[in-house]
Amino acid sequence: MILIVAEHAGGKLAKATLEMVTAARAVLESGGGREGPVTVLVLGQNVAEVANAAAAVADQVLVADLPGLATYTAETWAAATAQIAGEGEAHTVVIGGSRSGREYAPRVAVKLDAPYLEDAIRLTANGDTLQAQRYTYLARVTETVEAGGPVVVVTVKPGSFAAAAPLPTPGEQYDVELDLPAPRVEVTGRSVEKTSRVALTEADVIVTGGRGVGNSENFSAYVEGLADRIGAGVGATRAVVDAGWRPYAEQVGQTGKTVQPKAYVALGVSGAVQHLSGMGKSRYIVAINKDAEAPIFKVADYGIVGDVNQIVPALIEAAGK
């Protein structure tokens, strides 16, 4: 079987899970001899709704609804996944390429003594080997990598596969028992950064502000102002987050989020490689910067050399017409 570990939050199945189902079907359909069923494992507590949503797209769903899984920890998730993969003789284990997914997936690989293909944007099977494409060198290179063996662990980059459509009949659900280790990392505080806007990784259009917008008041006026006018998500550069103008949740780049919207509008952003690595795959890139030599213009489809203090208010006004 091919085992997918569901991503979910707030009692809802994440779109990333539907994308992983598509990735799994791509593996099965590439004719490499890896076979189904497409099995989704749901880990958590009070996850009936998540399991039902998973059953709509999967051949079968394994549900571990346990108090020990109430909150994610790398050690418990790795132990649970490896145990089910072993018992079910999974040949492929598919995990989401979120921060947490890429945190526990390597532990699963080591537990199963399996190779690990990380952050795949494409997947095909060829006999014993599984081939993946992934971005390397701060997303400037696309590498094709492969690994073989009875079981391979992969993580799938969010936004790289289409969301799977519901099946004519939902898959069967089965409860599973698990032996869980006691987590050793104790969470003593949590700060969740919520935004009322569209999630960055799901937004069609993103407006991002860099240090060039000047200060946090300008950021609200220009970046949020324009985003609200055109129904976009809000992003920020590391420089802006470090300056305390914006929360980390909005950071795009190597150490922030990777986004791939239809349009990415960068205001006062220089275009450092670490920033480009998070947004360089956007379909259209718009840059407004007063420095004609700013590296961001090299990747821009539409560029305006000008002062954000003048251009952005004009844009907000024009967009409202």
Next chain:
Amino acid sequence: MKILTLVRQVPDAEARVKINAGAVDLEGTTLVIDGMDEYGVEEALRLRESGANVEEIVALAVGPKRVEDALRTALAMGVDRAIHVETDEKLDPIALSRVVAQVAQAEGAGLILVGGQEADWDSQALGAATAERLGWPQLTWTNELKVEGETLTGRHDVDDGNESFRAPLPAVVTTQQGLNEPRYPTLPNIMKAKRKELRKDDLGGYGTQPTVRVVNAEIQTRARLNRMIDGKDPQAAAAQLLDLLRNEAKVLA
């Protein structure tokens, strides 16, 4: 406690990446210590300076001869001693974690610091894979760290924000920008570093081999329109940009 800090060598962020015959070609490229690992080296030094009981700080690198330079940088920053497992074999993180875990055991390390994401292979796997091999807990994407006795406290980024944590040592911590500001090696320290121990080791004894094969590499070339709009008249520029986004790119309603 002994701290093991892992040091990788990667192309300078601003360096152009070249591809030759389907593989990344580093010939002539400026190579530096991976910035993410540098935060780890710095953090080890700061833990000691802040009074934690740090017996020794050892830097480890696995790679070809040239990787010595990255270890020299770490020595000049202030680590006590370096180990270089010399090999031309390119090890993926799962294979590499075997080496790191064995060195950690042989050294009796109580804390391992590794960069959160490799700037060459963009992988985030080494810290977690090493922790699993050792049976240790891990904290990834750490941006605040304290050691008190046998306890680690701090803060790290998670999917939807950040968390404060407490965990027992030994543990693996992955480091990132924001954790600290790495120091520059001073000339006296660079001189001193020349006399510090840099032990050579052979990969052969570690019983590991690559588990992932690179089949091909291509530079990402997405042709961009590079259409420039004159910004001298802000109203005209705004109108033109909106028109292009609506009617040419069709990304706005």
